[in-house]
Amino acid sequence: MGSPLENLPATVRAFVAVRPNHETLSAVAGFIEELRPLKADVRWVKPANLHLTLRFLGDQAQSSRLATLSQCLLEVAARYEPFSVTACGIGGFPEISRPRVIWVGFEGRALLQLAQEAEQCALSAGFAPCGRPFAPHLTVGRVRSLRGFAPTARALAQAQEREFGVSVIDGVTLYCSERSACGPTYYEVMTMKLGAARRRPPMSA
Numbered sequence: 001m002g003s004p005l006e007n008l009p010a011t012v013r014a015f016v017a018v019r020p021n022h023e024t025l026s027a028v029a030g031f032i033e034e035l036r037p038l039k040a041d042v043r044w045v046k047p048a049n050l051h052l053t054l055r056f057l058g059d060q061a062q063s064s065r066l067a068t069l070s071q072c073l074l075e076v077a078a079r080y081e082p083f084s085v086t087a088c089g090i091g092g093f094p095e096i097s098r099p100r101v102i103w104v105g106f107e108g109r110a111l112l113q114l115a116q117e118a119e120q121c122a123l124s125a126g127f128a129p130c131g132r133p134f135a136p137h138l139t140v141g142r143v144r145s146l147r148g149f150a151p152t153a154r155a156l157a158q159a160q161e162r163e164f165g166v167s168v169i170d171g172v173t174l175y176c177s178e179r180s181a182c183g184p185t186y187y188e189v190m191t192m193k194l195g196a197a198r199r200r201p202p203m204s205a
Contacts, residue, residue, distance in 0.1 A: 072121035
């Protein structure tokens with residue numbers, strides 16, 4: 001059986017991410033549904049597309065580099081045991097009162113370390129440096145305009161300390177995405193399980 005990378009086009013929109021557990025994602029999706037009736041001009045993220053990006057690889061990432069990247073991530077993942085992260089806090093880029101992006105924050109030291117290693121893997125595979133510090137977050141909405149945004153801004157301010165649960169992260173996934181008029185669709189290309197090398201049974205004599 002060939003590698004799942006073999007069937008990709010020459011360039012793809014790609015990123016490396018982890019996915020929180022179902023309970024956390026359901027809590028985040030519930031929060032989105034609370035905000036939707038406020039009628040802000042926001043494109044809310046579909047529940048199936050919720051993820052926590054470790055490293056965006058670009059809109060035109062060369063597929064030839066993804067094999068090197070994936071092998072590096074496989075080796076990194078083997079050194080990690082599954083770890084917990086906490087989803088807490090609401091924020092916005094560049095600021096919560098007038099955001100372009102609305103997000104849920106995440107806390108966890110191992111997550112920060114894993115993101116640093118994902119960055120090093122990207123560099124070793126020939127991708128350009130990210131250029132900005134890693135800020136662990138899950139995007140929940142992209143603001144198209146601030147028309148009628150005041151009620152949503154108040155709701156976000158009131159929810160800044162909200163908690164969405166604890167997740168155990170047990171894998172790192174390489175995704176590709178395709179854009180359409182209905183929004184992006186994400187495809188899981190490969191998942192590297194954390195600690196996989198330690199869980200393999202010993203070789204028979």
